[in-house]
Amino acid sequence: xxxxxxxxxxxxxxxxxxxxxxxxxxxxxxxxxxxxxxxxxxxxxxxxxxxxxxxxxxxxxxxxxxxxxxxxxxxxxxxxxxxxxxxxxxxxxxxxxxxxxxxxxxxxxxxxxxxxxxx
Numbered sequence: 658x659x660x661x662x663x664x665x666x667x668x669x670x671x672x673x674x675x676x677x678x679x680x681x682x683x684x685x686x687x688x689x690x691x692x693x694x695x696x697x698x699x700x701x702x703x704x705x706x707x708x709x710x711x712x713x714x715x716x717x718x719x720x721x722x723x724x725x726x727x728x729x730x731x732x733x734x735x736x737x738x739x740x741x742x743x744x745x746x747x748x749x750x751x752x753x754x755x756x757x758x759x760x761x762x763x764x765x766x767x768x769x770x771x772x773x774x775x776x
Contacts (some may be wrong), residue, residue: 662708666701667763673697675715676731693731696724700759702768713769721766732756 673694680690699720706713739752 658705658707662704666704669697669701669762672755673701676755677689692727696727696731697759699724700762700766701729703769707765707769710772711769713773714721717766718770720737721763723772725763726757728756762768 673696676697677694681687689705701723702717703721705711706717723746735752735756739749744752
């Protein structure tokens with residue numbers, strides 16, 4: 658696996674673990690925190706599946722779809738929190754980057770599914 662893929666996997670893991678820790682520290686719902694952590698785990702899995710030409714069957718597709726739904730909910734909640742806290746421009750940029758960091762993994766997972774099914 659190329660070093661850039663490993664670096665991206667580490668970045669996804671750090672984003673997922675830090676978000677999980679922050680949610681627990683803030684006293685938010687533990688099941689929701691676990692769901693968001695699991696969604697980031699699916700994105701890590703997506704990178705591995707794409708890079709290693711792994712099996713991207715129906716189970717993987719369903720997990721990727723669920724991860725996208727959970728992380729979309731998280732991005733909307735983060736944007737609402739940023740608006741409520743009246744963050745300055747650097748804070749809003751940070752919130753946006755945190756939400757955008759997952760998009761390449763979603764694309765890689767989608768490409769793995771697409772290439773697996775011969776489209």
